Amino acid sequence: MFVKEAMTHDFKALSLESTLREAVRIFQNDKIGLLPVVDANNSLLGAFSRYSLYRALLNDCSLDTLIEPYIIHDAVSIYENEELKDASLLLTEHNTAHAIVISEDNRVSGIFGHADINRSYHIEYSAVVNSLNSLLQQxxxxxxxxxxxxxxxxxxxxxxxxxxxxxxxxxxxxxxxxxxxxxxxxxxxxxxxxxxxxxxxxxxxxxxxxxxxxxxxxxxxxxxxxxxxxxxxYETIAGEFDINKKLELALEKTIEMSSDAFVLVDKEGHIRRVNQATCELMKMSKDKIMHTSVHESLPEIRLEETLSAGIQRESFEAVMIGKHHCMVTRVPIFQGNEVVGAIGRIVYRNLNKWKNVMNRLDNLEKEVSYYRAELSILGGSEFDIDDILSKSEEMRQLKYLARQAAPGFSTVLLLGESGTGKELFARGVHNASRRPGRFVKINCAAVPIELWESEFFGYADGAFTGAKRGGKTGKFEDANNGTIFLDEIGDMPLSMQVKLLRVLQEREFERVGGNQTIHVNVRIIAATNKDLEQMVASGDFREDLYYRLHVIPLHIPPLRKRAEDIPLLATSVSKKFSHLMGIEPITISPVAISLLMAHHWPGNVRELENVIERAMNCMNGRVLESHHLPDYLVNINSRPNSETKKALSTFTNNSGIPENEQTTSVYYKKKVSEAEKEAIESALQLANGNRTAAAKILGISRSQFYKKMNMFNIL
The missing domain is CATH 3.30.450.20 (PAS domain)
Known part of the structure; x- marks a missing residue:
């Protein structure tokens, strides 16, 4: 309801030439406590109230005195198109009983007061009550x-x-x-x-x-x-009706949407329902099939036998219907102990395609199972710091320190190159802390600068144009009693670093556009691949924030400094992609492992995953060989570093590779070539010289096989 509908329209106004006598006469006749003072155009100049009159009389003014000296120039006014609720609040805020109503063209159009509010509410209330009473009675x-x-x-x-x-x-x-x-x-x-x-x-x-x-x-x-x-x-009837409707609907949808043919018969053997697939099999329309005898229309499926008292369960057999090889399933329909009908299912379309669909479904189930396990590891309480795969002594000590720091409240700073597993450590610390709240991740490098504050701290209702009604919580509120993981902290703008520092110090903040202080209990874990000390020195990162974050630093070593982990990680990654591809687990050959261990790995574990995924898409057999790896790994032109040599020595000693030949990349290329040549010659012997068969034995394409033969001068 609006002010225009509730205000007093019939009012009298005063002018600057009006006297106290005129005001007294209006007050006495109209029983109103506030009069607008207007000019010749009915524009508001001010107001004259009973208190203005009292003040004039106390100054011993005669009733013929002009009202101008006692006009209230800052009188409360309100527009006539404002809502009644807002107008009521305005009167309360200004502690006044009346306000002057202004039209859209800024002319005085009425007087509005508490009495108008009460009258409007009473009218509205009476109408609602009468309507409700009538509704309730009827x-x-x-x-x-x-x-x-x-x-x-x-x-x-x-x-x-x-x-x-x-x-x-x-x-x-x-x-x-x-x-x-x-x-x-x-x-x-x-x-x-x-x-x-x-x-x-x-x-x-x-x-x-x-x-x-x-x-x-x-x-x-x-x-x-x-x-x-x-x-x-109605309860019993409705229950039975609901069950029957659901069964009927389920049956109808099942048989109509299926690519298999369905035939439903009554206890007399008359066809009561078929789907479109049945019509295609019989090459007849539904009208010609319905209500005919199943024995005459489809004698091959012998569905009438299922109606006999001796058949009590599902039967299954292969039959020929016309030129189609079919698999027929027959199921009796019981009501109590009586057979009241039967349903036949005929699988007649390409059975090989049906088998392929089942294989694809099986692979999809494996993929879903894998992703469910991955979600459990990455987001659930089952993931543990010890689940981070490593044989490195440095990583063992790092995991021990992370577990020791987990139960505390102190900030953890994860330092390391991209792809080293900083997020895994962050989730492991959170889960080991047993904090009841959530693990909330935010990538500081991915948030647009204009959205930083609202993303971190949320915003209040009406904070800006387009804001969600009721406001929105920020990441810190979402992570209350839990952990917030600030990934790529080195990319945080300086303006936000100041606000983050306050949260770290005070554990409180305000939403954008809000004035309520929100207190949070949040564990901070930050991560970066940048040199924060250098950024502090260059003025790109606040020194006070750096020392607030640098409480428990964990330096995660790159993969090149823990080469002994590569065989373990490569095997784990291959199992992961075996699940995704729906294939049996593969084996990685010793030569391929040696090449992986000799690589520098600037992209760390993430690069290793990409290499294994690419190689598995290139192979046809069950063994990942060196020729499946990218060329930049096979053609190694630099010496391995000392850490790689040490790890490679441990692996090759267990694989039978001479220790005195492990120092140069020439050895690796030589061994790869020898292994490939020997494999090709052996395959040719097994295939009696048939090159196509030999290529299939090796699991490579025929063109790739010919290319290798030319490379090694094999005739």
Whole structure:
């Protein structure tokens, strides 16, 4: 409702030439406490109130004195198109009983006061009450209303019939006296639950379904409404009807959408339902098939045999229908102990395609199973720091330090190159901390600078144009009582570093556009691949923030400094992609492992994953060989570093490779060439010189096989 609809339209205005006598006469006749003062164009100049009159009389002014010296120039005014609620708040804020109403062209159009508000609300309330009373009396649904104390204040005739008592004997009773089972519902709606509660109760052998709704105005609870429906006579019928409808709908959808043919017959053997696939198999329309004898229309499936008393279960066999090889399933339909029909399923389309679909479904199930396991590891409580794969002594000490730091509150700073597994350490520390809250990750390098503050701290209702109604929580609120992982912290703008520092120090912040201070209990884990000390020296990173973050630093070594981990990681990655590709686990040859261990790995574990994935897409057999690896790994032109030599020595000693030949890349290229040549010659011997068969034995393409033969001068 708007001010224009509630204001006093019939009013009198004063001018600068008006006297106190005119004002007194209007006050006496119109019983109003505020008069607008306008110019010749009816534009507002000010206001003259009863208090203005009293002030003039106290100054011993005569009634013929002009009102101009006593005009209120800062009188409260309001536009006529404002809502009644906002206008009421305005009067309260200014502690005044009246306000002058201004039209859109800034002319005085009325007077608005508390009396207008009361009158409007009373009219609206009376209309609503009359409508509600009429509705309650006429509706077939029972209705009970209770006040904030839980006492019944309204009971309509339908509720009287359902409860078996009159309104006169019920109104004034506590709801718990009539429905003891609804006591918990009453407590719930007092909490102003958004969703209505539904309860089943029994009263005097009547089964009622009761919907409980909270009646409140903003934050004030003033009662509840209970709607009653009698399901005594319909419950059994509705249950049976619902089951039958569901069965019928399920059957109809199953047979109509299936690519297999379905035939449903009654106990007499007459066809009652077929799907489109059946029509395609029989090359007939549904109209010509329906209601015919299944023995005459489709004698091959022998569905009439299923109707005999001796067939009690599903039967399955292969038959020929026309030129189609078919698999037929026959199932009897029982009602009690009596067979009332049968259904036949005919799989006649390309059975090889059907088999391929089943294989694909099996692979998809494996993929889903794998991703479920991955989600459990990365996001669930099952993931542990010890699940980080490594044989390195440095990594062992690092995991020990991470586990020691996990239960505390101190900030952890993860330092290391891209792809070394900083996020795995962050999740491991969170899960080992047993903090009840969530693990919330935010990539500081991926957030647009204009969204930084709202992303971290959220925003209040109406904070900016396009803001979500009710506001939005930020990452720090989401991570309360948990852990927030600030990845790529080195890319955080300096303006946000100041705000982050306050959260680290005070554990509190305000939303964008809000004024309420929010306190949080959050564990900070930060990560970066940048040199923060150098950034501090160059002024790109705040020194005070750096020392706040640098409480428990964990330096994760790159893969090139822990080459002994490469065989373990490569095997794990191959298992991962075997799941994804739906293939059996593969084996990585010693030569391929040696090449992997000799590489520098600037991309660390992430690069290793990419290499294994690429190689597995290039292979046809069960063994990942050196020729499946990218050329830049096979053609190594630099010496391995000392760490790689040491790890490679351990691996090659276990693989039978001479220790004195492990120092130069020439050895690796030589061994690869020798192994490939020997493999090709052996395959040719096994295939009796048939090059196509030899290529299949090796699991490579024929063109690749010829290329290798030319390379090694094999005739």
């Amino acid at each position: 509706m077939h649904t029972g209705a009970l209303a209770v006040d904030h104390t839980g006492k019944i204040v309204v009971m309509n005739p339908a509720a009287e019939s359902m409860c078996g008592r009159t309104s006169e004997s019920t109104v004034g009773l506590a709801l718990s006296e009539l429905f003891p089972d609804l006591q918990d519902s009453l407590r719930s709606i007092e909490l102003q639950a958004v969703e209505p509660l539904i309860r089943h109760v029994t009263i005097k052998d009547r089964k009622l379904l009761i919907t409980c709704n909270s009646l409140s105005n903003e934050d004030h609870y003033w009662g509840g409404l209970f709607l009653l429906q009698d399901f005594t006579d």
